[in-house]
Amino acid sequence: MPTRLICLRRAFGKTAARFCCKRPSMLPTSLLRALRVSAILAAGLLSAGAALAQAVTMVPGTGVGLVPPKALPLSKSFSGFGDQALASSILIVEFPAEAYAQILPSFTPEGMKATGVEATGPAVDWRIAGGQGGRLIRGKQTAGGLVLRKWIVLAKGPGSTVMVTAQSPEDKASALPDAAIEAALKTIALKAPPAMSEQIAALPFAVGDLGGFRPVRVLSGSALLLTEGPRDTIPDASQPVVIVASGVGGGEHGDQASRSSFAREAMATVAGVSDLIVDDDTSFEKDGASWSRLAGFGTYRASSEAIWVVQVVRFAPGGYIRTVAITRAHDKDRLADRIDAVAGSVKPK
CATH class of the missing domain: 3.40.1000.10 (Mog1/PsbP, alpha/beta/alpha sandwich)
Structure with a gap:
């Protein structure tokens, strides 16, 4: 775990996940206020190529952007996209560039268990525009009485390490299908972080x-x-x-x-x-x-x-x-x- 994240956890403990990195929506709350609506079903039918043809939305204050599912507006309270009604979110977190080498060894199904995520398969290569070393882990997590579908992307960008976490309750799969979330994650684009x-x-x-x-x-x-x-x-x-x-x-x-x-x-x-x-x-x-x-x-x-x-x-x-x-x-x-x-x-x- 990168030392700066340790500093954050040092002050906020496990709730740091809520504040910054892990606990995306799951409750209409915390830094990852949730997302997605039924209109997303249409987005789920889009091919990755069609998604890439759309404009990438850059998240203010970061060097990260993507084409979100239509139902997930840009959040005003955290870095990412979300919709409270669907308790779903896409959370953007940036770490120092050197953190990539520290995180990568534990970016495995076994490493995910420590965060409460049960991976449904191994980490796979994930192509990132403007980045390198992209990896994706798919999994599930039970929190607040909800079973959440989760996708965690790790990549090294120009000047920072980026982690993108998407999550949505299983019972919202008809409104926000897996295909819609993965289509959005395929559009992740990185640039140098802002001042x-x-x-x-x-x-x-x-x-x-x-x-x-x-x-x-x-x-x-x-x-x-x-x-x-x-x-x-x-x-x-x-x-x-x-x-x-x-x-x-x-x-x-x-x-x-x-x-x-x-x-x-x-x-x-x-x-x-x-x-x-x-x-x-x-x-x-x-x-x-x-x-x-x-x-x-x-x-x-x-x-x-x-x-x-x-x-x-x-x-x-x-x-x-x-x-x-x-x-x-x-x-x-x-x-x-x-x-x-x-x-x-x-x-x-």
């Missing part, structure tokens, strides 16, 4: 104050990774990591108790941390929104370092923006105000 400023501008939220931290990468079009220090790959706690990500749900329509419960459950998913004790639990109103701030000390499992973890959630109609930061415990006093400045400046677009 960081363009990627940040395409996020579904704004960060008004970076707190002096340096942007490292935008993930899945809905998460921003920040750090302080020279390294972009951060396998331990030697550099602080701040991740801001948007999501759907979160009890934003519930009462304070339900929002607090959501925040605590989210805090418990921070991966790579053990013995986390929350000693600061604050709820407040600001800028017309409800907020939750949790902070505490724990141990970074991989290096046994003492760390400080803070999570700030801004609840909004239809979703939330979650900021998670991890730093060494002895850096808390130096960085706390800067982290709070970042978290307190976020707002939905």
Whole structure:
């Protein structure tokens, strides 16, 4: 697993899949808001050649595009295409170019099992316009009571590693047949990724104050990774990591108790941390929104370092923006105000 993805999981745990990479739709929620409708049946009858004749839709903030099924509009909340009613999606995730060599050895049926995907066959070569080393794995996954059909494409593009994940419930196969999804995946086209400023501008939220931290990468079009220090790959706690990500749900329509419960459950998913004790639990109103701030000390499992973890959630109609930061415990006093400045400046677009 590429180290930057490890950094993301370090902050968001297994829910990072929801935030950025794995958990495409399956619920009208998270970064992969779903897609497809009955009109897609017609698209499923198109040949790959006919699909290629159509215009490729580039996903804003990425160097990836494709010709989506007609029922799957370009998402405004994550990088890809989706339709909530069909709980289906095509999610685009970009990693550093060097990540391809790290991911490829585990891009196998056996490797997929760790993510909950049961492959229905071996990885096969998949031709990608503007890319190389394209591989496809087909499979199924059970999540949220749904049996999902899944397609995962890995490729190396000019300047990045690209993973495209398509998924749709089995019971939507008549509306979105396998042929329609595979026709779309055959049109994947890659180009050099856009500048960081363009990627940040395409996020579904704004960060008004970076707190002096340096942007490292935008993930899945809905998460921003920040750090302080020279390294972009951060396998331990030697550099602080701040991740801001948007999501759907979160009890934003519930009462304070339900929002607090959501925040605590989210805090418990921070991966790579053990013995986390929350000693600061604050709820407040600001800028017309409800907020939750949790902070505490724990141990970074991989290096046994003492760390400080803070999570700030801004609840909004239809979703939330979650900021998670991890730093060494002895850096808390130096960085706390800067982290709070970042978290307190976020707002939905």
